[in-house]
Amino acid sequence: MTNHVITVTLSESKKQKPQSDQLEFGRVFTDHMFVADYCEGQGWTDHRIIPYAPLEMDPAATVFHYGQTIFEGLKAYVGKEGQVLLFRPEENMRRMNKSSERLCMPAFNEEIAIEALEKLISIDKDWIPVTEGTSLYIRPFMVATEPYLGVSPSKKYKFIIILSPVGSYYKEGIHPVKILVENEYVRAVAGGTGTAKTAGNYASGLRAQEIASKKGYSQVLWLDGVERKYIEEVGSMNVFFKINGEVITPILNGSILEGITRKSILQLLRHWDIPVVERKISMEELRSAHQAGTLEEAFGTGTAAVVSPIGELNWGDDIMVVNNNQTGELSKKLYETLTGIQTGKVEDSFGWVVEVTDTVKV
Structure with missing residues (x-):
């Protein structure tokens, strides 16, 4: 049985946001994260957005010993009209479930994952940098948490989404x-x-x-x-x-x-x-x-x-x-077209871009 309600607990102390020109990849994280718990026989429960904080896990948790863990990576962008845009998030969640199947981990409802992601981004949207080439990196991941040293799939898991503002990959332009x-x-x-x-x-x-x-x-x-x-x-x-x-x-x-x-x-x-x-x-x-x-x-x-x-x-x-x-002409055209679609500067004739419109009610 899956619990579709996502509870929200807002952080009482906000972090200082870094300057756009000082951003490194994956070094700084936003104020909140999404977490859900899985237990065999109960399914996914306790869907929640909480202040970003360290996890408390048993030293015998399966993930530490047998590597039962999967992850994804995608980005959120601020469009030219100030809207928050995601690029093909349904593809990431679909691929994550393919990864979970290979690692004997439970599937997570893809629609709920995107709903949780949009809600989390809407809470921390002030963290999305607006300088050209910057974005908000999104890291959904799942880890096995059952404290057991037997070599078998875990019976307990956590699904988590964290966010990190990142700088331009090409600070001095695209170079081979x-x-x-x-x-x-x-x-x-x-x-x-x-x-x-x-x-x-x-x-x-x-x-x-x-x-x-x-x-x-x-x-x-x-x-x-x-x-x-x-x-x-x-x-x-x-x-x-x-x-x-x-x-x-x-x-x-x-x-x-x-x-x-x-x-x-x-x-x-x-x-x-x-x-x-x-x-x-x-x-x-x-x-x-x-x-x-x-x-x-x-x-x-x-x-x-x-x-x-x-x-x-x-x-x-x-x-x-x-x-x-x-840099070749085709490489340049592909880069400019894809990044243009991702940021709303180029028309999206494929239906790839999703606008985050969630309004959080606490």
């Missing part, structure tokens, strides 16, 4: 980044948890990222975990290549996360009648295209950066410079 192709470590394999947005996927990528950073690279390009030849993701983003006029992105294969920005870009490209295909693409094919001069653009896509152009790829002894290390 250098990428190191990872040949030793892998991010995920088909049958594993690559299609779920779960903490372990990110922890397992830290070592390769650390090595790449020490060598002067921004991110790593992940290859498949079986043959180590097919391209999968770049950092924590999906990846696209424009080769001889056609855009190619790795097909979802059971180890690649189904990105919402990826899905949106595919829809945009098809709407513009730009040839685009989802299929396997190997590093050998990419190198051949570079040698032939047909590798025109490469870019990553994700919530944080939206579109991140790739200017250089390092694969063993091969250094592949893409588009003279300049």
Whole structure:
């Protein structure tokens, strides 16, 4: 049985808000958070918005020992008319339930999740920065809380939403980044948890990222975990290549996360009648295209950066410079169109944007 009532307890002491030009990603959090509790046999109960505060959890909670946790990431923007806008939140909540199924965690009602999110944002809407390129980052997540060391799914969980004002990803404009192709470590394999947005996927990528950073690279390009030849993701983003006029992105294969920005870009490209295909693409094919001069653009896509152009790829002894290390025309158009739709500056002909209209009654 699910309780649909969302109670609200407002904070008695408000935090000091940071200046827009001092915002870092995920360092500062708003005054409130949403929490709901799950217990097997009872379902989700006690839906509440409360002052942001540390969680009290048993040291034996399943999440600490067996990693039963999932999360999502999306953003809220202030539109040109001062309205608060969300970009495809229903897709995030749908994907979160797909992740929960993979991790043997309970589903959460997607409509209630969006209702709770809108109510939380309406309470903390003064935290949304209005400077160009800034936004309010939204982190819904679920953790297993049953104090039990047996290796089995938890019987208790918390679903939480927290908010964080974030600065522009491109403080000095959109510029291509250098990428190191990872040949030793892998991010995920088909049958594993690559299609779920779960903490372990990110922890397992830290070592390769650390090595790449020490060598002067921004991110790593992940290859498949079986043959180590097919391209999968770049950092924590999906990846696209424009080769001889056609855009190619790795097909979802059971180890690649189904990105919402990826899905949106595919829809945009098809709407513009730009040839685009989802299929396997190997590093050998990419190198051949570079040698032939047909590798025109490469870019990553994700919530944080939206579109991140790739200017250089390092694969063993091969250094592949893409588009003279300049942002390509298509990358720029995609970035400007998507961010324009997200902020209400470009007409949303796809029905992607949701305006937050909730009025809180306490």
